[in-house]
Amino acid sequence: MNDKKNATLTVPEIDPYFYADSNTLNILNKLHKISERHPVNILVAGRQGCGKSSIVRQFAAVHNKPLATFQVGILSEPGQLFGEYTLEDGETHYKQFLFPMALQTPNCIIHLEEINRPENPKALNMLFSILSDDRQVWMDELGLLEVAPGVIFFATLNEGDDFVGTELLDPALRDRFYVILMDYLPNEVEKEVLINKAHISVDQADAIIDAVNTLRSNFELSVEVSTRTVLMIGEIVAAGATLKEALTTSLQTSKETLESILLALHVKNGYLEKGSYEYRRF
Ligand SMILES: Nc1ncnc2c1ncn2[C@@H]1O[C@H](COP(=O)(O)OP(=O)(O)O)[C@@H](O)[C@H]1O
Ligand SMILES: [Mg+2]
Missing domain, CATH: 1.10.8 (Helicase, Ruva Protein; domain 3)
Incomplete structure (x- = not known):
């Protein structure tokens, strides 16, 4: 997971046929402006397959920003996004994943996919401080990680039979996001x-x-x-x-x-x- 050796962050291609309502587009423009002053968090909620991941990708594409996507739904422990210990020639090394690099990349769009369903809710703990006003987290392995200027966090959340609305998301986490609600197209x-x-x-x-x-x-x-x-x-x-x-x-x-x-x-x-x-x- 996210552990490609020479992983690079790239700007996605524009989808020429991606549609969103003008209200949503206006809000996104305003949030983009705010992001030039300080990092911003945006939560996109809506039913499965309504275009949440696509709107994040399109936002990155249109604004020419690199995109990094992380599956939060499969996380089971707090440090898992950051890296892991590996054994090389009988010695243990800490191998950093893509996430710390994305955090420190100016203007990076960081997409946290399915934030509503980590396997273990504690897995979100380390995200709290990164998404808070501090915009930093301390790790023994990597030292102080600070969020680079212009970074925008997008979290997407699937609403469905088993999950209705954003109210089930941890309030401490939810508080830190602007919310955009999406639905199927007309x-x-x-x-x-x-x-x-x-x-x-x-x-x-x-x-x-x-x-x-x-x-x-x-x-x-x-x-x-x-x-x-x-x-x-x-x-x-x-x-x-x-x-x-x-x-x-x-x-x-x-x-x-x-x-x-x-x-x-x-x-x-x-x-x-x-x-x-x-x-x-x-
Ligand atoms: N507003 C839209 N305009 C154009 N294509 C869309 C739109 N919404 C969804 N799609 C298409 O539908 C598919 C599913 O969208 P996706 O963003 O993966 O949904 P979600 O993340 O909400 O589950 C993608 O192939 C996407 O291109
Ligand atoms: Mg999606």
């Missing part, structure tokens, strides 16, 4: 993204958006269709799949729910229907 914009990113026709995009709308508005089915899923559907349709095949392979749901979905969408030959497939050797 239909016309999502269609634009679909046509341009999945390379499908306007008619195909319309059919997909229609189906997705039916699913999103049917609460009994309770399937969430994220922007990511919509793009997956689009890509497999672009590769020649029928809408039914695309839905069947892209929606992560039970066979029963899938059957109801296909019925609701009037897609003929339900997934569970027997006898509708010929079996061949693979």
